[in-house]
Amino acid sequence: MVGIVLVSHSAKLAEGVAELAGQMAGPDVALAVAGGLDQPGRPLGTDAALIGDAIDQAWDDDGVLVLMDLGSAVLSAELAVELLPDERRSRVLLCDAPLVEGAVAAAVAARLREPLDTVAAEARGGLAGKAAQLGTAPAPQPAAEATPAGPAKPSADGTLELRLVVHNALGLHARPAARFVQTAGRFDATTTAENLTTHVGPASARSLNGIATLGVLQGHEILVRASGREAAQVLRALSDLAERDFDEPAAAETAAAAAGAEVTRPSGAAVLSGIGASPGLATGGAVHLRAAQLVVPREPAADVAAELARLDAALAAADRQIRAARERVASRPDRSYEAAIFDAHLLFLTDEALLAPARRRIREGANAADAWDTAVTEAVAAWRQLSDPYQRERVRDLESIRSQVLTALLGPPPEPGGPREQPTLTGIIVAAELTPADTASLDPAVVSGIATAYGGPTSHAAILARALGIPAVLGLGPAVLSVPDGTPLLLDGGRGTLTLVPGAADLAAARAKAERAARIAGSADRLASEPAVTSDGTRIEVAANAGSADDVRRAVAAGADGIGLLRTEFVFLTAADMPTEDEQAAVYADIAEILGGRPLIIRTLDVGADKPLPYLPRDAEPNPALGQRGIRLGLARPDLLRAQVRAILRVAARHPVKLMFPMVTTADEVRAALDLVADARRALAVAGVPVPAEGAMETGVMIEVPAAALCAPALADAADFFSVGTNDLTQYTLAIDRADEAVAHLYNPLHPAVLRLIQFATEAALRARIPVSVCGEVAGDERFTALLLGLGIRDLSMAANSIPRVKQRILGIDLVAATRRARVIMDQSDGRRIAQMVDDFNAGAG
């Protein structure tokens, strides 16, 4: 585990930064400081000897990262390193990262047992979060200073040029490269890219091989040239893509690296150590996964047309398999990015850099398998020349594709999902290495772990193992291949170890570790999942608002009784194309699964013209908040609403799901939307798709426009429930945009006008005997809980992290007292007086 040394002129600063970083580092990361001078009063300054002592203190054979403030701190640190013994010097890295952000980022990476280089890279990236928050570009790379990425410039011959600096930690490796190629391929232009830093290229921007072999690493500058009809557009799109760091999540996959080594411990059990690529404990017997031997025939073929057709058919078959594998991974919650690994594979299948030579060989008389094999072999050879290990890893991807296409050409019809025979494998899979397709085809229900001889933490197999939740240790070395089938194994994907024939003590220790983890999780669950009951015994439903599957997981962990508001915008805003009914159904089903039977209220899409969707061109509106949004958009674009409603209906057939419409202002809108729901339900039922019985899926409306609150009795006739969105209701009632700093201070959900609207809508719901909940911020503010309950609200929905506080507050509320108090409060006409009374009530008998 890499140690960290913090050097500052100021002892206080060094210790303060250590305190901050220590929170992230946990107890295991060695963190030492060298601040100020070792003299009375700790005067400002830096001391090479103190730095040397700190390096000794933080010493770890994995290395030590030194972060410094400025000026003499750097010189003193350099001198301190010079004074170290030779064998240590090479394992100390002086890092140019910013001290505070760098220390925090480095602490996290060190704790994850990242290697020294990765810890340093994380530290250097420490400013990214701040830059994103402040909306400033990351600090320009040296290469960018001379020629900043910017508007395309025409060159002498009329082609347009664009210079980009790649900030991604791993450079343009397969997935960012795939996004690059996909984007370039969308436009009618001849586009090339050249690595200006290494003077490699130019290569076609439409060839994944071409782009990947440019060997673009972090900080490299690339020159993109485009000519043709849409030259300007392609450059703008690529510039935008680069701005988004090629759509790669900031914390790209990295994992601890350690050499494969065999250690024999006193207990006698042999322990192989490798790279922990996917955490978790697994026990089971060894099951070897041996590659089916593919013998590529080299005989020439006579019929060129037939061979070309065979190749096309095999490419199509591989395409189907990859899409199927992609589905398996993508259908797991929030794994769309990992699934994109397969997009790179799909691009290989259409990459002219592979297809052109393969077809040429066929025309020269080779058979399809031989031609494809040779073409891939040549591409692999080019990739192996690359100096960067991350790029070399991509050879695995290419070989995965090679064998998939070869199997389609030569083998028996493959099992769906992989080139290898896939019996139902149970136990711990042992293999030389796994292709992404192999990994995706493993069933996490029966495969308990993965152990491979080769492969790195950034291999796509590793990423997919994490996505599938299968513990994995890679790079165990060839020794693992001689482990006999059925050998009992104990695999620790966190520590990166594989114990052969574990003894009782090993198993007990592993079991204790797993139980401890479960116990900690369990006690937290018990505390959080206490039902919220008022002091007089009334159960209050405390649900969470959510805008992603991760939110839902957090809500469950926080003890939410359900999801009272699922905002579905995330499904639409993150997609490049309109999400299909199937895609939406998969997302909602995942969320329902996470909830495990807890109720889920799904709100249909609520976007205004202020959040344009790339696939839904709309005219700009002068005032999007008052424009075509919520149900207004849904009714204006029934195709959009219908797909979403159908997806929700499908999920509602199997889960307790309710549907909710946003931005309703009239009962007519509700009736029109309900008609659409009824039609969609009938159409699905006719097509044989399971749907809820007629009227069985409760359908409600948001009360977030004053008109809706004032028409609540009419709406209550049409809808099955209300949910009061107090944020928008407050803004629309008070005519205040909270984002407008000049008036934001006037925003007050306790304004008597807002409270009266809530009260009026609540009473309408109670009279109509339909449930009413509150899902705005006031629901999550325990100061307002007694007032809301006093008004008759019994369901609340809030941000997950508010749940414990609100539940605690509910335990102390007596409903009779709260109702009496609410009546008094509702007679007030002054917002400040109301706030005072609310506070007094909370402070009093409650």
Added chain:
Amino acid sequence: MPVTYRQVRDWVGAFAAAIAANKEYLTELDAAIGDADHGINMNRGMQAVLGKLGADESEQGDIGALLKSVGMTLVSTVGGAGGPLYGTFFLRMGASAAGRQELSAADVASALAAGVAGVRGRGKAEPGDKTMVDALVPAAEAVESALADGADLGAALGKAAAAARAGMEATIPLVARKGRASYLGPRSAGHQDPGATSSWLLIQAAADTLAG
């Protein structure tokens, strides 16, 4: 006549005295373009060196060890960039003179050259960057060329002190490219560099003590 341990000890003492006498001046120079601590820092370091050497009245000893001890003390006590820079200077000189009881003129020249090279390497500064290097590099070059022309060490160190002073004065119009002063950019021009000034004091002290 070779340079003795005693003379080197006296050089260090004379440098400490010069720094103490010019503490306010150096700090004033630093106030104009830096963080106003060069005089205070260097004085703290050199006083610590004196404390460490204590009442060392030995006539003989390991000159290399003496210089290394000066260097290590400065590294831990100066605090500013002068710590690692002067520390490196003395450590490298000490390495060059390791185990020696006395130094020939050529030994002095090569020890000085090693020390100056160390400072250049540590600070990554070149002549013209408005740093110590502007005084030290001409001084080391002057010693070498004077010795090559047949001068004795006294004359060579005299030329070195003159060259250091000229180099120091030449920093006045320069724009700083290293250190805290570089933050001032063009506004650093018009001020003499405090590091070059203390370096001149160092070479002048050598001319006063090592030749006699």
